Amino acid sequence: MIEQVLAHARRDHPDECCGIVTGSGGEPVRLVEMTNADRSPTGFTFDPAEQLTVWREMDDRDEDLLVVYHSHTMTEAYPSRTDVRWSANTPGAHWLLVSTRDETDEVRSYTIAEDGTITEEDVQVTEAHVTEVDSTD
Amino acid sequence: MAPHLFQSGQPFPSERHHTAMAIEVRIPTILRTYTDGAKQVEGSGDSLGSLLTDLDERHNGLKGRLVTTEGNLHRFVNVYVNDEDVRFLGGLDTPLKDGDAVTVLPAVAGG
Numbered sequence: 001m002i003e004q005v006l007a008h009a010r011r012d013h014p015d016e017c018c019g020i021v022t023g024s025g026g027e028p029v030r031l032v033e034m035t036n037a038d039r040s041p042t043g044f045t046f047d048p049a050e051q052l053t054v055w056r057e058m059d060d061r062d063e064d065l066l067v068v069y070h071s072h073t074m075t076e077a078y079p080s081r082t083d084v085r086w087s088a089n090t091p092g093a094h095w096l097l098v099s100t101r102d103e104t105d106e107v108r109s110y111t112i113a114e115d116g117t118i119t120e121e122d123v124q125v126t127e128a129h130v131t132e133v134d135s136t137d
Numbered sequence: 138m139a140p141h142l143f144q145s146g147q148p149f150p151s152e153r154h155h156t157a158m159a160i161e162v163r164i165p166t167i168l169r170t171y172t173d174g175a176k177q178v179e180g181s182g183d184s185l186g187s188l189l190t191d192l193d194e195r196h197n198g199l200k201g202r203l204v205t206t207e208g209n210l211h212r213f214v215n216v217y218v219n220d221e222d223v224r225f226l227g228g229l230d231t232p233l234k235d236g237d238a239v240t241v242l243p244a245v246a247g248g
Binding site for chain 1: 166167213215217220222224240242243244245246247248
């Protein structure tokens with residue numbers, strides 16, 4: 001899944017990419033690439049029509065929103081002030097960020113508390129989960 | 138055939154209720170604090186704005202989360218009428234009729 005996020009980020013560069021990983025019982029289920037309605041190198045907004053479709057699917061499958069991912073194209077993979085503000089809309093979701101500003105892949109994950117406190121998480125844990133999902137393919 | 142059944146007796150309470158408050162509104166998890174945890178509520182109104190005013194009478198504070206002090210739809214939320222984004226339908230002036238389904242979702246965005 002990390003590979004898929006990176007590929008998405010490289011493909012959409014110089015614009016930011018965005019998407020989600022759905023979860024069930026805290027375990028990742030599937031990755032859904034979302035359309036960045038802003039088509040911007042400095043921001044993203046999930047396409048509202050597409051979001052409705054995907055959110056309804058999640059509801060039907062009893063999945064929840066586990067990860068919100070997006071790329072930064074000119075800065076490091078660290079939540080911006082805008083990210084922190086918007087994270088209030090996705091309580092409990094992990095924010096996974098990828099930087100495409102240079103050749104080296106930078107993937108980092110965070111939880112952002114209601115008060116705006118950013119806590120970085122070990123991405124290795126995410127990769128372990130991804131391996132589990134991949135093994136069912 | 139169904140209306141005929143109601144003519145002789147009392148209308149079903151559910152039928153009366155349906156007539157008075159016929160618009161279904163799906164509430165996202167983060168706004169269910171305003172609806173006592175309900176996933177779906179019902180309201181009435183001939184436009185999205187009047188529906189939200191009606192809902193706010195029973196779910197105090199809900200409207201304030203959806204509408205800015207200037208009276209526009211908040212950009213932090215997406216509102217759909219019959220699966221159409223109301224931004225393309227007329228925003229708060231979007232006309233509503235009995236049987237319409239309104240869905241509210243938190244927008245997902247960042248920088």
